Structure formats: C-alpha cells, structure tokens
Amino acid sequence: MLPDPNSLYGPLDPAPDAGYENAPPRMGFFTDTSVCIGCKACEVACKEWNGVPENGLDLLGMSYDNTGALTANSWRHVAFIEQPRPAGHGASPTDVLGAPVGAGPDRPVDAGTGAGTGPQFLGMPGAQPPGRGTGVEERTDFRWLMMSDVCKHCTHAACLDVCPTGSLFRTEFGTVVVQEDICNGCGYCISACPYGVIDQRKDDGRAWKCTLCYDRLGAGMTPACAQACPTESIQYGPLDELRERAAARVETLHERGVPEARLYGHDPNDGVGGDGAFFLLLDEPEVYGLPPDPVVTTRDLPKMWKRAGLAALAMAAATVAAFVGGSS
Incomplete structure (x- = not known):
C-alpha cells in the first residue's frame, strides 16, 4: 500500500506504522566522519558476519578506496576523498575521547589553543608529528575526508513501496531488510532508492544491501561494523539518543573551530522523513557522493x-x- 503523500514529510515511527505492537525503540547508526581513520574494519566485519563475497581486490588506481561504492558485495563502503585544506582551517581535530589529536610527549598541547603544536589534520592517516624520526615531510595543503557509507534505512522507504514480492520488509527495529530468498530480481527497488544503495549480484540478479545486522539485533548484539570500529566513528543505538549525541558533537566541533561540521540525514522533516543511518560530515553532502536533498521517489x-x-x-x-x- 502506497503512503499518503500528505504524510511523507512529517515525523513517523516506522515500526508501529508497519503494524508492530509494542515495538522496541527505533535503532540506527550515527557515523561520525570526523574520527574515521579509514581502517576499513567495518567493511571486513560486515563481510565476515554476513557472508558477503569478497571484492575490491583490484585497486582503483592510486586510491585507497578499493571498493569504490556501495554494491551488492559491499554493504559498508569507506570512501576516501582527497581535497585542498579549507581556507582558514586552523583548528585541531580531536579523537573520540575529545583529546586533541597529535598531543603527546613529543607533540605537546599548546596552552593557548589546546591544540597539538605543528600541522593539524582531520582524517589524514600516516601524518607523522615532528620528532618521530621518520624522515617524511608533513603535508599541510590537503586533507583526506573519510566516510563509512551504508544503507540509510529511510523512514519513508521507496524500496518498500515498489517491491512486488514483499522481499523488502520493515523490521520491529524500524530498519529495512531484504529477504533474498523471495527476491525475484525485478530491480524496482534499485531505481527507487534515492541514495543508490541497493544493487544486484550479477550471478543471480537478486537485490542485496545492509540489514543493520538484523540477526544480531534480535539477539541484543551490536551490528558487526559498529562493534569492529576502533574509533567509535560508527555508533549504534536508539535513534533518538544518537540524534542528541550527534547534535552535541557538532556543537563541540564548532566550539573547537571546525565550522564546516554538519549533520546529514538526521532531520525527520526532510524528503525521506529522516534516516535510520545518519552522518556527521565535514563538507557538503555532494563531496561524499550523497544527494543534497533526497526525496522519497514514490511520493507522487x-x-x-x-x-x-x-x-x-x-x-x-x-x-x-x-x-x-x-x-x-
């Protein structure tokens, strides 16, 4: 049944709307890209737990982004975006505990700014602070933005609207899951997704995407990617709590001189009713390959x-x- 177009943009609790009585709190992901180090532990953990086929073994040129995009065989994708350093950006990034990155015995904290002395980076792996004896000259003219992308588990999910077999369904946790055993490979969900998340495997044509580890959620466990993330860039929990935590994180980054920090997918009044997986970004959404104003494609x-x-x-x-x- 197609949703009422007049209700597409208002707040909605998707599990009760789908008919679940006494549903648990809506669960989701908050991905803080400001502390992502590009280790790809989330990609590996996702593949190992869900039995996702290997891919990305052919490196894409000189980039560390070996998987390239979300696909049927990459349910988590760590994007590496190299760009010039923003003009006037002099703030220090902070680690997941809030301490200035780079501060230590051989990189003291500046008493005036609270930042580690020397060049500062946001997501620049391999940067060596002075005195480490590496002989590698530091770069200050560019930075790497990193983001572990995933299915957004939309509040108003167009993929659910167009699926003719019921293969896609809403769970009691508010997430969206594909039952591959009853997927007929029609591909309607692929064109319906405003984020381009869903993909088909070439060998069987069926649709595949992140399930937010539905089997682990039912057992009271944390999704594999969030469990494996060493910096807590990927955070899992009740969506309302994650939104509060994310808003506080943005405010903290603004206070520490990172004005470009902003949230994406957190607003329940946006074109898809808000996402079950949302992000803290350090640049415009388009830089990360995300649509600036996503709209549920079945609204009309x-x-x-x-x-x-x-x-x-x-x-x-x-x-x-x-x-x-x-x-x-």
Whole structure:
C-alpha cells in the first residue's frame, strides 16, 4: 500500500506504522566522519558476519578506496576523498575521547589553543608529528575526508513501496531488510532508492544491501561494523539518543573551530522523513557522493494512479457514449 503523500514529510515511527505492537525503540547508526581513520574494519566485519563475497581486490588506481561504492558485495563502503585544506582551517581535530589529536610527549598541547603544536589534520592517516624520526615531510595543503557509507534505512522507504514480492520488509527495529530468498530480481527497488544503495549480484540478479545486522539485533548484539570500529566513528543505538549525541558533537566541533561540521540525514522533516543511518560530515553532502536533498521517489505515485484512474474512467465513458450514439 502506497503512503499518503500528505504524510511523507512529517515525523513517523516506522515500526508501529508497519503494524508492530509494542515495538522496541527505533535503532540506527550515527557515523561520525570526523574520527574515521579509514581502517576499513567495518567493511571486513560486515563481510565476515554476513557472508558477503569478497571484492575490491583490484585497486582503483592510486586510491585507497578499493571498493569504490556501495554494491551488492559491499554493504559498508569507506570512501576516501582527497581535497585542498579549507581556507582558514586552523583548528585541531580531536579523537573520540575529545583529546586533541597529535598531543603527546613529543607533540605537546599548546596552552593557548589546546591544540597539538605543528600541522593539524582531520582524517589524514600516516601524518607523522615532528620528532618521530621518520624522515617524511608533513603535508599541510590537503586533507583526506573519510566516510563509512551504508544503507540509510529511510523512514519513508521507496524500496518498500515498489517491491512486488514483499522481499523488502520493515523490521520491529524500524530498519529495512531484504529477504533474498523471495527476491525475484525485478530491480524496482534499485531505481527507487534515492541514495543508490541497493544493487544486484550479477550471478543471480537478486537485490542485496545492509540489514543493520538484523540477526544480531534480535539477539541484543551490536551490528558487526559498529562493534569492529576502533574509533567509535560508527555508533549504534536508539535513534533518538544518537540524534542528541550527534547534535552535541557538532556543537563541540564548532566550539573547537571546525565550522564546516554538519549533520546529514538526521532531520525527520526532510524528503525521506529522516534516516535510520545518519552522518556527521565535514563538507557538503555532494563531496561524499550523497544527494543534497533526497526525496522519497514514490511520493507522487498516489497522485499519478489517481490521475490514471480518472483518465481511464473518462476514456471508458467516451467509448460507451460513442457506442451508444452510433447504435442509435
């Protein structure tokens, strides 16, 4: 059943809306890209737990981004984005505990700024602080942005609307899961997804994507990717709590001189009703390959079906009128 277009943009608790009584709190992901180190532990943990086939073994040129995108065989994708350092960016990044990155015995904290002395980075692996004896000259003219992307588990999920077999379903945790055993490979969900998340495997044509480790959730466990993340860049929990935590993190980064920090997918009044997996970004969404204003792709279908029905009735009436008029 297609949703009422007048309710597409309002707040919605998807599990009760799907018919679950006494549903648990909606669960989700908050991915803080400011502390992602690009280790890819999330990709590996996802593959190992879910039995996702290996891929990304052919390196894409000189990039560390060997998987390239979310696919049927990459349910978590760690993007590496190299860009010039933002003008006037002089703040120190902080680790997951809030301490300035780079502070230590051989990189003291500046008493005036609270930052480690020397060049500062946001997501620049391999940077060696002075005095480490590496002989590698430090770079200060660019930075790497990193983001572990995943299915957004939309509040208003167009993939659910178009699936003809019921392969896609809403769980009691508010997440969206594909039952591959009843997927017929029609591909409707792929074109319906505003984020381009869902993909088909070439060998069987069925759709695959992140399940937010539905089997682990049912057992009271943390999803594999969040469990493996060494910096807590990927955080799992009740969505309302994650949104509060994310808002506090953005405020902290702004206070520490990172004005470009912003949230993406957290707003329940956006074009998809908010995401079950949202992000803290350090640049515009387009830089990370995310649509700036995602909209549920099935929002106009009820109107379209109504217009098609009215057109069909008008055509039928005209046919009857022509037949009656001709016979008389």
